Amino acid sequence: MSNKTILITGATSGIGLELFERYVARGEKVIACGRDANKLSLLAPKAYKTCLFDLNSPDDIEKQLKALAELDIVILNAGDCRYVDDAKNFDGKLFSDIITTNLTSLGWLLQFTLPRLKSDGQLVLISSSATILPFPRSEAYGASKAGMDYLAKSLQLDLAEHNIAVTLVHPGFVKTPLTDKNDFEMPFLITSREAASRIIIGIDKRKRYLHFPKRLTLLLRVISFLPSSLWQKIISRKHTA
Numbered sequence: 001m002s003n004k005t006i007l008i009t010g011a012t013s014g015i016g017l018e019l020f021e022r023y024v025a026r027g028e029k030v031i032a033c034g035r036d037a038n039k040l041s042l043l044a045p046k047a048y049k050t051c052l053f054d055l056n057s058p059d060d061i062e063k064q065l066k067a068l069a070e071l072d073i074v075i076l077n078a079g080d081c082r083y084v085d086d087a088k089n090f091d092g093k094l095f096s097d098i099i100t101t102n103l104t105s106l107g108w109l110l111q112f113t114l115p116r117l118k119s120d121g122q123l124v125l126i127s128s129s130a131t132i133l134p135f136p137r138s139e140a141y142g143a144s145k146a147g148m149d150y151l152a153k154s155l156q157l158d159l160a161e162h163n164i165a166v167t168l169v170h171p172g173f174v175k176t177p178l179t180d181k182n183d184f185e186m187p188f189l190i191t192s193r194e195a196a197s198r199i200i201i202g203i204d205k206r207k208r209y210l211h212f213p214k215r216l217t218l219l220l221r222v223i224s225f226l227p228s229s230l231w232q233k234i235i236s237r238k239h240t241a
Helices: 014-025 037-043 058-065 092-116 139-158 192-204 214-224 228-236
Strands: 005-008 029-034 049-052 071-076 117-126 165-171 209-212
Touching: 005 014, 014 029, 014 192, 029 037, 037 049, 049 058, 058 092, 071 092, 092 117, 092 139, 117 139, 117 192, 139 165, 165 192, 192 209, 209 214, 214 228
Parallel strands: 005 029, 005 071, 029 049, 071 117, 117 165, 165 209
Antiparallel strands: none
């Protein structure tokens, strides 16, 4: 047990909840963040601290995070996924909402967590394997996660002088309340517990990049090397998260 202080956003369900439970079981001091007061209250007895805020409210984020003490690990996991069902009649509000929730909010979270992250600390961003290839209906979700990828890679450069590791995570399909809403086949689906286990192993090793399950992520990379006319035909037959 290292007794590290670990902040997790989206800690009330899915991968975030599994990360919370596993880190608590290891004896770490876990700060659980979420927007559902009832769910957070259930975690409170085991949490070092709980922080209630909506990702779309910078004021709430500041109020909850500005008083935090030093942190060893920050895991930015929370997000949303909705699809653009009719690209010809593009839904600008849906696009804006997803970009704000999944990408713009990261700026506020980083503003109030990075100054508190110790030298030799670690920042973890949970992105998506959907950024490996573009997919139908994923204009909003994919764009937000692609922005997160670029952000993570830039931070890897700029935080190196502070000895802060930045880990970018590309999960494939993970069974969560979010993916339960999907109306299409999800190949190589894994559980939240499996995903959390792989993420924790990667964090312990301070890896710069994690992707899993490799049966999916490596397949997507192979497809991406095909001529665009071919891979577009392959991908257009399927929908993804």
